[in-house]
Amino acid sequence: MNDKLYRGFLFIAALVVPVVCGGVVYALVTDAYEAFEYFGFFRFLTSSEWSYTDGAEQYGALPFITGTLMTTLLALVFCIPFSLPVALFVGEYFRDTQVAAVLGTVTDLLAGIPSIIYGLWGFYTLRPVIMALDISEQGSGILTASLVLAIMITPYASSLSAEFIKMVPNDLKEGAYSLGATHAEVVRKVVFPVAGSGIFSSYVLAIGRALGETMTVTMLIGNTNNIPESITSTGNSMASVIANQFGEASDLRLSSLIAIGLVLFLITALINMVGKIMIKRARIS
Amino acid sequence: MEPVKPILEFKKTCVSYTRQTMAVKYVSAAIERNTITAIMGPSGCGKSTLLRAANLMHNLYPNIRVDGEILLNGENILAMQPIDVRRKVGMVFQRPAPFPTMSIYDNVLSGFTLNGISLSKSERDATVERCLRSVALWDEVKDVLNKKGTFLSGGQQQRLCIARALAMKPDVLLMDEPTSALDPIATAHIEELMQELQKEVTILIVTHNMGQAMRISSKSMFMYLGELVEYGDTATMFSNPSDERTKAYLTGKMG
Numbered sequence: 001m002n003d004k005l006y007r008g009f010l011f012i013a014a015l016v017v018p019v020v021c022g023g024v025v026y027a028l029v030t031d032a033y034e035a036f037e038y039f040g041f042f043r044f045l046t047s048s049e050w051s052y053t054d055g056a057e058q059y060g061a062l063p064f065i066t067g068t069l070m071t072t073l074l075a076l077v078f079c080i081p082f083s084l085p086v087a088l089f090v091g092e093y094f095r096d097t098q099v100a101a102v103l104g105t106v107t108d109l110l111a112g113i114p115s116i117i118y119g120l121w122g123f124y125t126l127r128p129v130i131m132a133l134d135i136s137e138q139g140s141g142i143l144t145a146s147l148v149l150a151i152m153i154t155p156y157a158s159s160l161s162a163e164f165i166k167m168v169p170n171d172l173k174e175g176a177y178s179l180g181a182t183h184a185e186v187v188r189k190v191v192f193p194v195a196g197s198g199i200f201s202s203y204v205l206a207i208g209r210a211l212g213e214t215m216t217v218t219m220l221i222g223n224t225n226n227i228p229e230s231i232t233s234t235g236n237s238m239a240s241v242i243a244n245q246f247g248e249a250s251d252l253r254l255s256s257l258i259a260i261g262l263v264l265f266l267i268t269a270l271i272n273m274v275g276k277i278m279i280k281r282a283r284i285s
Numbered sequence: 286m287e288p289v290k291p292i293l294e295f296k297k298t299c300v301s302y303t304r305q306t307m308a309v310k311y312v313s314a315a316i317e318r319n320t321i322t323a324i325m326g327p328s329g330c331g332k333s334t335l336l337r338a339a340n341l342m343h344n345l346y347p348n349i350r351v352d353g354e355i356l357l358n359g360e361n362i363l364a365m366q367p368i369d370v371r372r373k374v375g376m377v378f379q380r381p382a383p384f385p386t387m388s389i390y391d392n393v394l395s396g397f398t399l400n401g402i403s404l405s406k407s408e409r410d411a412t413v414e415r416c417l418r419s420v421a422l423w424d425e426v427k428d429v430l431n432k433k434g435t436f437l438s439g440g441q442q443q444r445l446c447i448a449r450a451l452a453m454k455p456d457v458l459l460m461d462e463p464t465s466a467l468d469p470i471a472t473a474h475i476e477e478l479m480q481e482l483q484k485e486v487t488i489l490i491v492t493h494n495m496g497q498a499m500r501i502s503s504k505s506m507f508m509y510l511g512e513l514v515e516y517g518d519t520a521t522m523f524s525n526p527s528d529e530r531t532k533a534y535l536t537g538k539m540g
Contacts, residue, residue, distance in 0.1 A: 171382035175446070177345060178376035179453060180368045181399035189399055193386035 025265075032259035035059060038252060044259060050225040052253050059256035061263060063227045067235040068264070070228060071146045071217060072210040076203065078150035083158035083206075087199070090158070091165030092191060093183075104159065111155035119219035122148040127220070136232040140222035143231045148220060149210050157206040164198030164282060165191060201278035208271040212264060214239035238264040290359070291315035292487050293339060293374075293457055297353035300334050300343060308334045310511040311353070316457075316504075321479060321488045323498035323519065326508035327539060332491045335508065336459050339489065340374035341367040357456065372400070375450030375486075376459045380466050381442035383434030383449070390430040392445055393417060396453040416448040419485075421478055440471025444478065451486070458482070460490040464497065476501050495535060499523055507531045 036044060039059065047060025086107060094100040126147060127139035135143065168191050176186045192199070222234025223244050236244065242257050249257055293316040300309040309331040316322050324332040334343075343349040344367045354361045362370045383392045393413045397404055404412065413430070417423040422444045426437070434445050443463060450458060460479075464472040479488055479501050492498050498505055498519060505519040507528070515522060515531045526532040533539040 169382065171378060171380055172384060174342065174345070174376075175378060175382050175384070175449075176395070176399055177367075178340060178342065178371055178378075179396035179399050179449065180372035182368060185399050185401070189395075190384060194384075196386075 028258060028262040028265060031255055032262045034252060034255035035259040039256075044256070045263070048227050052249075057252055059253060061238070061256075061260050063225055064236050064238045064241045064260055065263070066227050067142065067221065067241075068211060068237040068239070070142050070231065070235070071149055071221065071237055072207055074142065074146035074231060075149035075153060075210045076207060078147060079154050079157055079206065080203070082150070083154045083161065084199075086154070086158040087161035087165055088187065091162035092187060095166060104162070107155045107158055109155075110151065111159075115152065115213060115215040116219075118148050118152055119216040122216060122220045138222060138234065140220050141232050141234045142221065142228050145217045145220040145237075146231070148216050149213055152213060152216065153206040153209050156209055157202050160202035160205065160279075161195070161199045164195040164202065167198070167283075168194045197278060198282035201275050201282055204271060204275035204278060208268055208275055211271060212239055212268050214243050218243045290318075291356075292318040292358060293489070294356040295335070295339075295353070296356065298335065298338060298355055299350075299352040300331070300338050301350045301352075302348060308511055309338065312508075312513040314506060314513060314516050316487060316489060318487055319483050319485075320504055321483050321490060321502045322504040322506065323502035324489065324491045324506045324508060325493075325495065325498050325534070326506075326514075327534065328493075330508040331511040332506075332508050333461050336461055336489060336491050337376075339457065339459055340371045340376050341365075342376070368400075372396075372453050373455055374457045374459060375453060375455035377443070377447050377450055377461065377463045379462045381439055381446050383437070383442050383445050385433065385435045387434060388431045389426050389434050389437070389445060392434040393448050393452055395449055412452055416452045417445075419451055419482065420444040420448040421474070422448060438471070440467050440474055443467060443471070443475060447475075447478070447482075451482075455486060457487045457489060460488060462491050462493060465493060472497075495523075507534060509534070 039047065044059070045061050045065065047058070048062040049058035049060050050063060051058045086103065090100045090104045090107075094103075122144060123140075127144055130136060130141075130144055131139040172190055172194060173186055176190045181189070217237045218240040221236060221240050223236055223240065224234045225236060225241070228235035238260050242261055246254070246257055295312045295314045298309060298312045299307055301307045312335055324336060326332045337343055338351050339355060339362075341351075341362060343351050351363060353363075355363055357370065357373060362374075383389075384395055387395060390409075390413055391398065393416050394404070394409055397412075414423060414427075417426065422441060425441065426432075426445075429436070434442060437445060443466075447458075447463075464475050467475065476497065479490070482488065490502070502519045504517065505515075505522045506513055507515045507522065507526075507530070509530050515526060515528050517527075522531065523535060526535055530539070
């Protein structure tokens, strides 16, 4: 009897998660419906107009999709030259040493810093540097946001990559050494190819983090509603435009913001799912 | 008659993992060219440790110390570059481990690719065929050379690993219990192969299997607690061991 109650309780608790998830999707879809119906799904995604003049309202998501893709890809580009060496340092060259343990912990610590702190640092430390270097006049923009995003996703990419690098069997490495390979050759021709799919999937998950990152981007991207012309331009990401405008929006504009949220949700969910499937496959092989 | 110059010679070789304890203690032994020498002894006696010293595997682990001398063709390898030593002294491990991202063909050539040596297409083809033939694998895999090495059976994988080592034309081949992960048929295959291979390469093999030592080796070492207790002709050692500990091990009183 007791056992039955217990099982029942577990069942209900387990049911809450999919119900909440379904509820979120349902709410997004119903609230976004107005915008999609008014502008048409594809036109909404491909239009770059964002104007809330009364009577001539035009909302399209393209500037923000572009902004998100640009910040995410740039962040990835900036992140690889740091996270990959860190992963190699922790997972191979200084594996199982105290230095690696300290570096690993500090890297993981980066993941625990609240994004508002990164935003403040970017705003008050990085932005003046960008201005001083004359890279852009106002300091904020795609570049500034991407640089800070890169730091934020580095721990995710590097600690997971390091795990895959560590998983490369010692048998294989010793086999390569026994044929006269140097450490660098073993890393290049055995460790990287064997850990490759795992490392790749770590970066897919890191992209998943960067896509939805809101606070830091909102503080640094400059918040303009047009398609960024270059990496030093200001812009808005999907997440930042919602954060910036949801408070003052209503009706069609609010529905448009929610529609952007729905698209962001779908992209992020897809990227995360792909990343997780890839990681599972990499672990099995 | 002048004694034959040994190809490999351990001179008071010591290996220690920690400051306090020695895993191999003052081993001295000369290995003759084109022989199969078996190293026997109970688990933890230092036989694999001794074997791994002969191609400087211990250099990969900074805590391990190797002292004394190990001469390869009269030259002390402990003073040589590990890369040069390992190209002359190949190794086959306990578990077959072909490189999983490489095809069978590329696995045979991996010694060259890893060292950045480029060969012409005809040299590559010739090397692959020669090495796969010498491990009696050619007929079995000649039509699937582009498949991954991991697609083969355990015994085939181990033969592929031997082929990979032979491709570098080593003087000495070290084998660390190469059949312990294989079934009896695959084991018999490899033993037969070793008999053939000793014409071109000197083999030093660590084995747990006394029958195997008796079947394939002409010389045997018996190690116990890091010491080389006895070294001599295999037939003599099995029929008339000179040390009580060897006798106890060979008669199964000590494992």
